[in-house]
Amino acid sequence: MSKSYAVPSSELPGYTAIYRHPDYKDGTHNNEYSDITTLYEVFQNLVKTRPHSDFLGARPYFPESSKFGPYRWITTTQAQEIVDNFGSGLDGLFEKYAPEPNESTGMQPLGIFSVNRPEWLLTELAAFRTGRYSVGVIDASGVGRAEFDMNHSEMHVVVCSMDKITRMLDRIKYTPRIRAIVSMDRLDCSKPHASTQPFSPQTIEKLKQKAREAGVYLTDMDQVIQDGRTNPTEARPSKPEDLCTLCYSSGTAGAQKGVLATHKSFVYAARSAALAMRFGPQTYFSYIPLYHVFDRYAVYAIMHTGIKIGFYHGDMQALLEDMQQLQPTVLTIIPHVLNRVYDRIAQASVAADSLSGSLSRKAYAAKLRRIRNNGALTHSFWDKLIFSKISALFGGRVQTMICGSAYLDPRVQDFFRAALSCNVIQGYGQTETMAGGTIQQRSDTSSNNVGVPNPGVDLRLRSIPEMSYHVTDTPGPRGELLVRAPNVFSGYLRDAEKTRESMDGEWLATGDIATVNPDGSFSIIDRVKNVIKTAQAMWIEPEPLESTYAQHPMIKNIFIYGSERERELVAVAVPDPASFIPWARKLVGGGGGGSENIDELCADLKVRAAMVEELKLLAARNNVPRPGHIAAVHLEPSPFESVSSEFYTITLKVRRHVVRAHYKGAFAALYKTLSCNDDPTVLTLTSASSAETL
The missing domain is CATH 2.30.38.10 (Luciferase; Domain 3)
Incomplete structure (x- = not known):
């Protein structure tokens, strides 16, 4: 069927x-949830149906011990009060510092510049309460990216964590439209947070002075909330046709693009996911950056039926620690993170060369057969003996794990289905679809696909x-x-x-x-x-990189390859015989001896390894970001045009799909070599075929 x-x-x-x-x-x-037409109404419905329920949680920071405590929560009703007062305060702030709407949109944008935390979502909801829209500022792609977002969106007011203020004021000349900065953290340093660690009342005074000199109003969220409590305004909630957010895409084909999303479009995506998943009340773990749509898509979808949102404490290396404190029931996760966790867990279980490793492999094989035969995710014996320990790493209560943004290896998907006894679901979407496109049904235990169309x-x-x-x-x-x-x-x-x-x-x-x-x-x-998306969800344009690497005096032609299944880039390179042969002969023969046969030199593993190092040095000299570095290279002794006449169009443009197909085997061999170097056992030991026979 x-x-x-x-x-x-x-x-x-x-x-x-x-x-x-x-x-x-x-x-x-089918008219389900049709009474909810804006994201603000999604929130209002949650407050109405689940008043006084825990809603937003974070782990407090204790500077004396430099540690984080158990989660503390605010309820839906408390969140509503904060949103009302903060929204009122923002009305006064905008009236004074940014009274006019954006010329391009006819509305006022509100910038949000922070890692995920309760204040991020509260700020966005306050924007919706006052008929404004959010712009998540990205700070993950080097100097200039955050300033691009601020300038392109024409924002005047930014709500940010304290650690971003220094950067903003130091570079304020690059964002001349910014008129007001609202710190999520108290400027008197009376409420410690991970982002306040480097600051003291003295350093804050210097920041205030720098802001005054730049003509920027600097305040904090608590003060704006107090101003709103003193001078309340009537709510002017956004309408379905209004913008809810301006979200910047990954820049797959050049400059980043600002994706315009209305409440109607985002609510439709969230409603579609809610109908597909049919969740009841859930505890959700938020760590995927909220400036992208994926995390907000999940948040607003689950908010339809009830949600507690626990935010990570800001350290991506300590996600498991946060999950053990929170004990979430739903996770969204990207393959890059899941692969990293998988490597760590598999080495201590199914890949271990010990009695526990042997038992783990037997347990995994038994559970995988059970999942494939009848869809059963639990096994009373093996779960208690083996997999309860792995499940505990994630808090012990995960029911559903939703994976998106890049290719997920079927073996990794199957492993976590067995290890966590939960649904591991793949989906597909883009910023342009508010993350909604396809999703696997919860009863689907297949792999290597992204499911079926979302409802509607x-x-x-x-x-x-x-x-x-x-x-x-x-x-x-x-x-x-x-x-x-x-x-x-x-x-x-x-x-x-x-x-x-x-x-x-x-x-x-x-x-x-x-x-x-x-x-x-x-x-x-x-x-x-002509773009490459790696397993780390990085978008890379190969042609500019190829132009850079072709500058090497030993490179005549080069073709870069990558895929969603792999973390690294590899390449096929045609060396220039005049410079390559003398260099390679020294490596393999010492001095002036050795073979002059270019075919033999290109096939030599020592020469290939040295060429990779040459390309890495070239990349470093040209400031190529780490994701653009080449990890392995296949040396092709013949020029591309003599390898195949199909490699180029009549205008001498590379037909990339033809080159990819021709060197398919070479690329597979390169990745096999990298896999053996990085981890010779994990994926082999947990492959579906071997697991069935263990």
């Missing part, structure tokens, strides 16, 4: 049929002949994934051309190549544009 519903007679030349969720064949939400979301594929992807391919159609639904974005801020390019009529062209599997599930298999 097909997992997706194909709408009869909906095929068009070059396009597949329209695919929908099997339980929502008419393409709508239409999907179809279109042929990409230049990449040899056709909707007539067998065993399943292949082509670019198109999305049509109310959760599709409103456009890119001040970029009508890019907005038009992203659409095929009323359909969003995602740029991702997908296939529809025989069972009706979808799998993402490639990208249309």
